[in-house]
Amino acid sequence: MAYLATTALDKFWDKTADEIVFLGEWCKTNSDSKDLQNYKTMPFLWSNQEIVKTAFDECWAVYYAILPILSKHLNEIHNINKSDRYWKIIIGNWLWCFIQIVYDRYKNINNFIAEYPNFNTFVLSKNSYITPLEYGDFINNISSDPYNLQLYSQILDYLGFNFRALDYNLNQRHVYKYGHKSLFKNTLFRFIEFFAKKDACITITTPNFINKMSFIKLFFNSDRKIIYDDFNDLISIDIKKDITMRNNFTRLYGGNNDFIKLLFYLFEQNFPMLFLEGFMDMRKNALSRSNRLTKVYFTTNAVYFNYPYKFFIAEHIEQILFVGMQHGGNYGSDNSFNGDKYEIDISDYFLTWGWKYGIDTKPCTYEMINQNIKPKKDGYILFVMNDMLKYLYRIESFYQSSAIKLAYLPKTISFFRNVKAIDKFLVRTYPSDSGFKIAQTLKDNFPSMIFDNHSKTFRKRLKNARLFVCDHLSTTYLEAMAMNFPTIVFANKNYCSFRRPELFELLIEAKILFYDEIEAAKHIDMIYNNIDDWWLSYSVQKARREFCYHYARTSDDWAKEYMKVFNNILENDARS
Template identity: 30%
Template sequence: MKQVYMLVTDNQSAYFLATTAIEEFWDTTKPILFLGDWCRRYSRKSFWEPLAGEVLGSPWEDTQRFHQANHYVVDVYERLLPVLAEALNELHDVKHGMRYWRIILGPWLQLYIPDIYDRYMCLQMAFDKHPNVTSTVLSEDAWVTPCDTLEFVQLLKGDAYNLQIYSRMLKLLGKNFPQKSIPVGAPPFIFRENIKKQRILRLTNFALRCIAKIRNLFKAGHPIIFRNSYFSHIVELQIIAKTFGTVWPILGEADQISHMETDGTIRCRLDNLLPAKNDFEILMNKLLPIDIPQSFIEGFNAIEHASQHHYPDKPKAIFSAVAWYYDEPFKQWAAASAERGALLLGMQHGGYYGSLRFFPNEDHELAITDRYFSWGWERPTFTQKVFPGSAAKLSGRKLLTADNRKQGILFVANSWPRYLMQLYYPPTQFNDYLLWQSRFAKTMPQELLSKMRIRFHREDFGWDIIQRWMDFCPVAAVEKWDMTFLQSLDTCLLYVCDHQGTTFLEALSADKPSILFWNPAIVEPRPEAQPYYDRLREVGILYDSPEAAANAVAAVYDDVERWWNETDRQAARQSFCNQFARTSPNAVKEWANEFNLIAKGDIRPSSISCS
């Protein structure tokens, strides 16, 4: 049979590819192909819904393909890191080892590789389905290079920088599409401490100055340095006092670099670093020289200078929960100190750890630290490094327990960037997550909905979540962030949570009556964690559907005390907390003993309580 090839000439026939939610880059005179749901802001439904556009599916809907992608990006990371480290050593005329560069580059690379792999696979799906698709791209004069890892993350949350990523890819793929220019930038996320915390911080600073003066009389240094330890200010101060200043926090911020002009000549030396195995890796080799943050290239020496002025010269050990990610001066100082023999001590800082099958943050922290303190779990492949103990974040907190005299339901919700940042939780699954919230609200009795307040995540990421809730549940009250989570948790009768973040661990460890629900198909646990979650299901704390959770809330609300205090339920909660949210009434003493042993050079198995 003779094949007939059709040449598309009708302007209305070729699909237009909308890569982001920036509508001024859409050509609505053509049929629209949305690259993903991130293009369609809920608040703009009246504009895009009449367009009747097609939404491309996700590359990660197939479970096997998703698993393969997770393994693949790790493989690319481990192959790229050594060659990039060697190139940066040569560029900066230094001789740092792989661990140094893993500490410096790892947080950025572990986001960058899966991010651009996801964007590349989405574009490939679009062209496979509609080869003649057209688009409008961001002009080259608007492209930006992130200042550091934190700015890269902030940019990645927004539409403009993702438009830049897609535009650069399309150009490298040989697509000559029309161009437009808009500013690319993202305001930093500002965290405002409440007044009570500011007072505690001032008290901490005063106490530290007093302890420092006494310790200086004995000419004693501070062998162990804290940076963002995740202990509360009060608990941290108690540990400092018990160790007589053996541990010491570094407060304040080192000087940060500001934007500078990128040096194209230097960056060209990073071209084609990785021996490419496929078309994606060829593309990545071309993208990286422009995308790599200035903190690793133009600003590297300035950051080193700032770190030397802000941090002590020769610590024996460095302890942190979160500074490993976005604090560039800290990372340089910690990496250099480790090369001089300092111990790096890590601490879990939230949910997901010890539970998820794929969790890059945990892998990175275990890879760079000498000793890692979990909130109770162990990891078979890291038995000599992971030490389960009392959670820093939970230390010193009071039990809340069941109390029928209290009123109301606290529903804590989550949010996630519209554009993929890590493969373990693709944004396409967030639509299902939001649908589950709607199903929960529709199942709840109206009289209980009026007693429920919803605590949303600080960042909406463009999902318009509050507007969605007001549309399907207008009677629900929205809780503001002028009240801390712990204050809100204390005042409610029942806590409800629909995700595996940190707050459900905080609630269970405080013995707060809790009902949990999430989609087990979205959050895949590791085998050793599964029995603990199954036990919560057996006793009616964790549910696998929003309807079952809503019915459970209705069933227990009138007598939460009796329900929550049943023996089997409490035993399941305590077993779970011992594994994932461990606390101890002697936490301060145990931590002080642990740090004293480390300061003395005793690196025997941890002295933190494992019971």
């Protein structure tokens, strides 16, 4: 009989079993690999982009199907009458993320059962289960072994299995805290509000400016119509779990979709406490804010973790225009990307870095990509790496979970084994490690490799580089290309799926993007002593300009571009 190991917690492994099967590569991250050679591992589910796109679409269909059910239920519990859009703003980012996580875990279990119908495993005792406080707490937990063990245990329980249960301390949190005071920002924001016009009509939250003076530049470009508010009020809410409030979730869905039934079963334990037991206190905080209401509220990413902001926006969504903005790579370019799908859905308008997708998206630029950093002729090659959680936390078109070990890291190792100028590289690994020990693996393979100690920002490191190289398609390559900084990227084609592949084909023809890491290494060796001959050539610059126009558009005056879009929104659609 096979024994199933669902996570890396070896306390929950039966090491005396005849055959142990790991559910994924994440199970091996806490143990010495030498002890694991005789174990089997289930294949990774998400290396085929057609399968990824199908799963992505299915999960979003489930989201749109169950959100009205949850909206109605939450309205009844809290004795209010709020729209689906209200609840999308409050719970939406947690909900779509939870759906995709459970979809992955459910598929993993079912695939294992199909191959090993007779099996045994240890599960987490129900006395050890926890409930996340909110989205941030949920993401922290989903990166951990114990909470994933909880989800797998609950799925097996839902499927009717009865295995031996063991206790484990998962550290249940009960106090939601938010807010911090920045003396600089508080002083700056008060200064700006003092000089703002009485009829200031735009409130900006978390614009993620690189330059602190950008706040003032945009303010004066707006003709003093902007105020800044980061909604960083100090909040502390003590939340006690109410079992009776949670007992009705399984009764809400009367359909025959087994996956949706599973979700409602899991909601009873995993629905965040801030949306149920802590909701009224959080809502009271939002309603008690005395700030004047402006016509437009603009942010880049406050709709994910800033609950004072989320609740405030949701409470006033019928009286304001809510404008979001792209704040990283993959937006608009990838076929399966949750960020733009969710943020466009809850926004009245959404500003992009150049691309357009529907009437509510507004091509613009971004302060961060309008930096001016020139390559240093005798500098190093800055190599930037990525890392993701070892447990999949969203279904998208890029490396994550087991793919980090199976596809991403081997490709990068292959690159460094084939490049001759390895001593010229400064390697910037991801600041935190998912568990796959990326930095240590590189050190073991390349003892002389020079690593960035992260004492300086990416942009400061770039100032002393002659060439930027990246092993993934995310944000930094867009920043570098927007600056017209010599850039080379290589990626695994199996983990790429683009809405407009012809634009990425331009980068391939210009030898900026490679799917073959060995060819990328050869190209770097060839151009190393005279990078400008390649980078400044007509064909390469033409490809870069065309690509950046759609995905990393720059401007001679980014602040004027912002205000051009804001003024257009105010003139055409601002609510009184």
